[in-house]
Amino acid sequence: MASIIGAGPVGNYLAGKLAKNGLKVEVYEEHKKIGEPIACTGILTSYLGDFMKVNEDYVINKVNQTNVYSPNGNFVNIKLKKNYIVNRDLFDRHLAEDAKSNGAKYNLGFRFNSLKNKSMKFDNGEIRKDDCIIGADGPKSLVGRSAGIFGERKFVVGHQARVRLKNKTDPDIVEFFLDEGNYIGWSVPEDEKTVRLGVASHKGVKNHFEILMKKRPGKILNWQSGPIPVYNPSLKYESDGVYLIGDAATQVKATTYGGIIPGMHAADLLAKVITNETEGGYQKGLWKATGRHLWMHLMIRKVMNRFRKEDYNELIRLCEKNSVRDTIYEYDREYPLRLLFALGLKQPNFFKFSKCLLRNEI
Numbered sequence: 001m002a003s004i005i006g007a008g009p010v011g012n013y014l015a016g017k018l019a020k021n022g023l024k025v026e027v028y029e030e031h032k033k034i035g036e037p038i039a040c041t042g043i044l045t046s047y048l049g050d051f052m053k054v055n056e057d058y059v060i061n062k063v064n065q066t067n068v069y070s071p072n073g074n075f076v077n078i079k080l081k082k083n084y085i086v087n088r089d090l091f092d093r094h095l096a097e098d099a100k101s102n103g104a105k106y107n108l109g110f111r112f113n114s115l116k117n118k119s120m121k122f123d124n125g126e127i128r129k130d131d132c133i134i135g136a137d138g139p140k141s142l143v144g145r146s147a148g149i150f151g152e153r154k155f156v157v158g159h160q161a162r163v164r165l166k167n168k169t170d171p172d173i174v175e176f177f178l179d180e181g182n183y184i185g186w187s188v189p190e191d192e193k194t195v196r197l198g199v200a201s202h203k204g205v206k207n208h209f210e211i212l213m214k215k216r217p218g219k220i221l222n223w224q225s226g227p228i229p230v231y232n233p234s235l236k237y238e239s240d241g242v243y244l245i246g247d248a249a250t251q252v253k254a255t256t257y258g259g260i261i262p263g264m265h266a267a268d269l270l271a272k273v274i275t276n277e278t279e280g281g282y283q284k285g286l287w288k289a290t291g292r293h294l295w296m297h298l299m300i301r302k303v304m305n306r307f308r309k310e311d312y313n314e315l316i317r318l319c320e321k322n323s324v325r326d327t328i329y330e331y332d333r334e335y336p337l338r339l340l341f342a343l344g345l346k347q348p349n350f351f352k353f354s355k356c357l358l359r360n361e362i
């Protein structure tokens with residue numbers, strides 16, 4: 001039997017995998033409804049199709065281009081393999097329904113409180129025992145704290161609003177805005193009038209958001225904000241039958257702060273470990289499954305955190321070359337090891353940015 005704390009996308013996906021393998025699975029979620037509240041832009045690369053059948057029930061738009069802006073307002077247009085824009089509430093529920101149809105049992109309104117001798121205590125007074133407990137309970141993971149494997153973590157804040165735009169936008173294009181100070185901004189279209197406009201940074205998100213709003217004015221429909229963990233490769237992800245996964249394990253790309261696909265990658269591995277389909281264990285296997293890619297995202301982030309405005313301007317200028325744009329299309333941002341290797345061959349000038357590592361973080 002396996003107990004999963006947290007019915008977010010990663011917990012639900014793992015529940016489905018384990019249940020399909022015939023394991024008895026219990027999922028515990030603090031909220032009464034799966035998929036709410038939402039704090040996510042819901043943009044997923046074409047690799048989503050490697051994990052599940054992509055379903056029109058939760059995909060509300062597809063984009064195939066990106067405009068990436070430098071601080072001086074210049075931008076480069078790059079073709080993308082199809083990226084999916086999903087509604088997170090529908091996406092999470094779809095995954096949960098799949099898990100349920102394979103036999104997983106859901107316990108809603110169960111807030112995990114603490115863990116002692118394999119016994120899980122919940123805020124509603126219930127106590128359940130299990131030898132296999134999975135913390136899929138998000139960035140502030142109480143399971144991780146209770147099992148003594150929360151470790152050292154850093155967070156950035158994601159601050160986003162759904163905005164009804166004053167002017168129409170192209171629904172095929174997702175926009176990214178780069179600037180110094182551990183910052184990324186985005187405008188992700190739901191359709192030609194509504195976008196998910198957001199920023200992520202370790203400081204000043206409200207100020208950053210106001211500046212972005214001036215570039216894409218409109219009426220705010222609702223707010224969605226939340227902490228995003230910065231990947232920490234030296235965390236302990238398991239201890240005595242307790243495993244951490246997804247945001248609970250900081251499995252988030254430090255460049256774009258997307259965590260759903262890396263979490264699903266880790267879930268594929270963990271499902272195999274729990275059902276004894278693979279040898280070597282979770283902690284060890286993670287590096288190959290997803291850790292090396294997350295580490296590369298982190299290294300790129302460390303360089304970018306030292307970028308000055310002029311470095312971003314130069315980066316966008318380099319990306320204007322057709323050979324570079326073709327390479328980004330070919331290799332995609334999900335797996336940056338392959339992308340950087342290919343880019344380095346085409347345009348060795350990219351490596352000059354590594355000298356920024358000698359500077360202090362901005």
Ligand SMILES: Cc1cc2nc3c(=O)[nH]c(=O)nc-3n(C[C@H](O)[C@H](O)[C@H](O)COP(=O)(O)OP(=O)(O)OC[C@H]3O[C@@H](n4cnc5c(N)ncnc54)[C@H](O)[C@@H]3O)c2cc1C
Pocket residue numbers: 005006007008009010011028029030031035039040041042043044110111112113136137138139142157158159160198224225226227228245246247248252257258259260261263
């Ligand atoms: C503004 C913003 C935009 C983002 N945009 C994207 C994006 O476009 N693409 C992308 O891939 N990622 C994005 N992310 C990151 C993405 O949201 C996370 O990586 C993803 O949700 C991680 O899934 P998870 O299942 O690990 O955790 P979560 O989604 O955090 O789910 C954890 C679940 O556990 C439950 N829970 C927590 N504590 C307890 C407890 N004590 N007891 C019981 N249940 C508990 C929660 O209610 C929740 O349902 C964004 C994040 C933010 C903040």
